[in-house]
Amino acid sequence: MNPLIFYKCLADETRLRSLLLITCEGELCVCELTEALGESQPKVSRHLAQLRSCGLLEDRRQGQWVFYRLAPSVPDWTKKVLQRTLDAERTFIDENLRKLHRMGDRPERARICC
Amino acid sequence: MNPLIFYKCLADETRLRSLLLITCEGELCVCELTEALGESQPKVSRHLAQLRSCGLLEDRRQGQWVFYRLAPSVPDWTKKVLQRTLDAERTFIDENLRKLHRMGDRPERARICC
DNA sequence: TATGCATATGCGATTTTTCATATATAATGA
DNA sequence: TCATTATATATGAAAAATCGCATATGCATA
Numbered sequence: 001m002n003p004l005i006f007y008k009c010l011a012d013e014t015r016l017r018s019l020l021l022i023t024c025e026g027e028l029c030v031c032e033l034t035e036a037l038g039e040s041q042p043k044v045s046r047h048l049a050q051l052r053s054c055g056l057l058e059d060r061r062q063g064q065w066v067f068y069r070l071a072p073s074v075p076d077w078t079k080k081v082l083q084r085t086l087d088a089e090r091t092f093i094d095e096n097l098r099k100l101h102r103m104g105d106r107p108e109r110a111r112i113c114c
Numbered sequence: 115m116n117p118l119i120f121y122k123c124l125a126d127e128t129r130l131r132s133l134l135l136i137t138c139e140g141e142l143c144v145c146e147l148t149e150a151l152g153e154s155q156p157k158v159s160r161h162l163a164q165l166r167s168c169g170l171l172e173d174r175r176q177g178q179w180v181f182y183r184l185a186p187s188v189p190d191w192t193k194k195v196l197q198r199t200l201d202a203e204r205t206f207i208d209e210n211l212r213k214l215h216r217m218g219d220r221p222e223r224a225r226i227c228c
Numbered sequence: 229t230a231t232g233c234a235t236a237t238g239c240g241a242t243t244t245t246t247c248a249t250a251t252a253t254a255a256t257g258a
Numbered sequence: 259t260c261a262t263t264a265t266a267t268a269t270g271a272a273a274a275a276t277c278g279c280a281t282a283t284g285c286a287t288a
Contacts, residue, residue: 003203004127011125012245016118030266043246045266064254064265077202081195088191089117126277144234157278159234178233178286 001055001075009054014039014047020093021100022057022068023082028100029065029107036100065107115169115189123168128153128161134207135214136171136182137196142214143179143221150214179221 010016017037022028028036034044048068051057056078058071070079086093124130131151136142142150148158162182165171170192172185184193200207 003199003206004125004130007121007124007130010121011118013118014245016121031264040247041266042248042268046246046268049267061254061266066266075202077198080198084191084194084198085117088189092117128277145232154279155234156236156280160236160278163235175234180234 001078005054006056006078006081009051009056012047014043015051017093017096018044018047018068019051019056019070019082020086021096022070023079023086024093024097025100027060027067027069029067031065032100032103032106033068035103036096038099063107115192119168120170120192120195123165123170126161128157129165131207131210132158132161132182133165133170133184133196134200135210136184137193137200138207138211139214141174141181141183143181145179146214146217146220147182149217150210152213177221 010019014037018028018033021033021036030041030045030048033048034041037044048057048059052059052068055071056074057068060067060069070082124133128151132142132147135147135150144155144159144162147162148155151158162171162173166173166182169185170188171182174181174183184196
């Protein structure tokens with residue numbers, strides 16, 4: 001993972017928040033991210049597709065939902081950068097987490113908690 | 115330091131390489147960075163000004179040169195992210211370091227080595 | 229004055245992002 | 259089975275942001 005490509009992935013608000021939320025929650029589907037971010041579904045979907053094509057995320061279809069998680073193959077240092085950002089700036093996604101947890105009808109699946 | 119602003123700073127090749135070189139060398143002036151990066155002086159200067167206005171770098175004039183270094187006030191986590199990137203992807207700036215060290219007539223000053 | 233350096237700016241070009249809309253797929257219920 | 263609903267994906271085009279180049283300015287010094 002070229003560091004320039006990695007940091008370009010993080011340099012957009014929708015992508016950065018999505019990555020931090022996924023780092024925190026383990027796995028999230030598009031509709032959950034759409035709700036947590038308060039953004040349009042196509043916008044969220046497009047940015048997730050971009051992160052997947054860079055190799056940062058991988059997806060898994062379960063029923064009608066597609067869940068995104070950090071790709072296991074991403075270099076260790078990039079995971080640590082995300083984790084450190086989350087540790088230091090947790091408040092950055094506080095409001096997004098609140099919206100996520102207030103959301104009703106969240107799809108069920110094996111959850112990985114942070 | 116808002117993480118989004120920080121990562122936008124890192125999402126440009128000139129800025130990322132400059133920050134990593136400064137992280138490694140402690141302090142560099144514009145002409146040294148211009149040489150190390152092989153970019154035009156106005157381009158380098160413009161990006162350094164941007165990094166300074168974000169609070170990531172601070173400058174110090176000494177004679178005819180302006181030296182840039184990481185601002186002491188930047189949050190610890192951002193310094194650690196830069197250091198971790200450097201540790202993991204040192205080869206990313208190998209060629210820039212070579213050019214820098216081959217450069218003749220480098221301005222003299224108290225050097226801080228990595 | 230002349231030189232060497234940093235900085236500032238106007239503008240065109242490129243890239244990125246966003247929006248609107250269309251298509252595809254899966255689940256649900258009649 | 260078929261229609262409906264809910265989801266993701268794809269795409270074309272507009273809008274916005276960013277970047278790079280050329281050039282001008284300011285400042286210090288020889």
